[in-house]
Amino acid sequence: MAPAAIMLAADAPKLSSANTGFMLICSALVMLMTPGLAFFYGGMVRVKSTLNMLMMSFISLGIVTILWVLYGFSVAFGTDKGSIVGWTSDFVGFSGIGKTDLWPGYTIPVFVFAVFQLMFAIITPALISGALADRVKFTAWSVFLVLWVTIVYFPVAHWVWGTGGWAYELGVIDFAGGTAVHINAGAAALGVILVIGKRVGFKKDPMRPHSLPLVMLGAGLLWFGWFGFNAGSWLGNDDGVGPLMFVNTQIATAAAMLAWLTYEKIRHGAFTTLGAASGAVAGLVAITPSGGAVSPLGAIAVGAIAGVLCAMAVGLKYKFGYDDSLDVVGVHMVGGIAGSLLIGFFASGKGQSDVKGLFYGGGLDQLWKQCAGVFAVLAYSLVVSAVLAFLLDKTIGMRVPEDEEVSGIDQAEHAETAYDFSGAGGGIVGSAASVVAATESKKVDA
Template identity: 50%
Template sequence: MDTGSIAWGVTATALVLFMTPGVAFFYGGLVKAKSVVSMMMMSFGALGLISVLWILYGFNMSAVGSPLEFAGNPFSDFGMTALASGESANTDLVGAAYGATFAIITIALISGAIADRAKFGSWMIFAGLFATIAYFPIAAWVWGGGWIMNLGTTLFGEDAGIGVIDYAGGTAVHINAGAAALALALVLGKRIGFQKGITKPHNVPLTLLGAAILWFGWFGFNAGAEWLNELANVGLIVVNTVGATAAAIIGWIVVEKFKDGKATSVGAASGAVAGLVAITPACANLTPGWALLLGIVAGAVCAIAVELKFKLGFDDSLDVVGIHLVGGLIGTLYLGFFATETGLFVGGGIEQLAVQAIAAFAVLVYSFIVAFVIGFAIEKTIGFRVKNEDEIAGVDTSVHGEEGYALVD
């Protein structure tokens, strides 16, 4: 492989790794001032733990030899010893590092649903178990030769030219994280005094900074894998990542204006993230015009979806469900209608929509069940939620012994 492609692989890896601190900033600004350290530590804790697990055995689990396999053998190359000494070690290790960044951010995204009320140690146990039982196998299903990757051939044969499209993680990352977030929100229950408007973002500029970092890093997220494809589709991916995200900002703030009377900066930031989520699976398989429409739809629908927690009674603190689960579903299913050549409305049949729907809802159900079982087991044994008095006092001091803002006279 030429050095330019390898350089882009390294750059993309750094960009996606930078997205997890971006999540920390985005989430950190949205919580109470007394919870910002706790919120950001969940992202940095995931960054540390999942990196280690991925190198030890997660990478091994993320590829299978047959669609019938659940996951790869975690001990097939424990610690990447053989990979690091192979003839193609240089490129193989860059690819492994790139894959690690996806695992890290998927776990970090879940934490927003349990802001203000989770124990850090319990979160770390959950993160390790969920990555092992859910993310690593799902990565194998979607990208590593598993059943989702082969679903179109299984159902319609090789000649049909149909396969599940998830270029950068609509199912494996966003539906996966969103479903897990819903499960944990149900396990931990509502914050004290939960109702609409009870908490406001304590630092809006921090949230906007986080959204900006995410958008910046997302070019590595969406276009990064093109280093293995001689950058053949990088132009389309880049313009779609710009266009859908920008359109989603417009979609969100227009709905917000009609719904609440004001377009807010937090709404614009949330709309940008919703657009990024939706374009993730679709970035290489839509023409730019359809990408703009996807952004408008995702921004508007997610702006409405974040209100569901008040109507349905679950406390998803930072709208992981409304943005990542709903946005991921929109982007994944949208391909069934508008994917270039195979979408229902652009010359294809119902087959593309069928495989997109099967993959999306299979991941949703599996991730929800796994997260609920793990979360419930932790809550009933060592406890997942902090004491009520610690929640009221602020989890930063009770869990970490630190304050986000030490004000001095």
């Protein structure tokens, strides 16, 4: 993510209608990723949890938008305070932002930068929800979402992308969210599930995806939207870095999908659609921090390595006994770590900066910086998220009652079900009745 730059008045850029339009399109693409994530997660759960999974993503569109306008943008991208948070009173409520005010050092309005960053703030907590499928009260999730973005996401975004943030000043490279988005969400997911425990029937009952077509649809929407997520993070399109990131996004995603499927075939004997979708997402996650720093050949390496590592990591929940329902830890945390650390090996010095990784003669300097950013964000998010979950569990309660979890969280929390097969002329019941009627008609005719 290109941070704010301090420019002399004589060098200040003018508003670019091309870059402004480009960034608005990218913002819309990133917004589409949250409904895409909802479909991706919604297809992976059992029928009785489909709507709850969709709603856990959609509610983020509502809650985080309001918090971002009220104070989130100011905390994340306001004037630095101690390298930990930002604060600019004009950003509070967007009250002091003029429609033609430019983001410092760039050719796009502040409003455009703010709305682009809003979409990142929305999808990050939505990523966490996949680990909590089937068992969390919707009210408790909503309260957790408010607390988490306030205490974790907004400050971490400042660390990584805000001018003066400690990780940014250290030189940690995170083009579009390997640390601030994916490691942050994956570590938070791990922290919460360690507190709230496993689903009823974990490792005993079958918990297969109820709709793989929905999973593939969601993965396709995520892949499509991710071009805005990644290419847009350079905040313009004037120097070729954005196009490099666009190309590397496609390349790494393809490599990760193929690597995951290859591992899956060798390990389990089949190429699955779930593996293809998960592998693609793993590649998208890994190239997010690194795509502006590596070459296209480096993108193949990043994607392939992440695809195999994430495919291996998703099975760890059975070995260690934590119930990461939809593999948020295995894909987002592990993929984010891989993509962030591989910058220290594959940075070419010909992309977003002249920083070179170990394989390009740059030594270990960038690698240790990446390690500092990765493990600081991981530890902070893991601990704070676990504490928040513990406090909510001891006060309002995080989990639905066991009988509601078994019977179906959709009906208990939302008074709805995802599929109604009893309607006249449709669904399973209607189809069965039609078959019976047709059979009786043939008998009469005979």
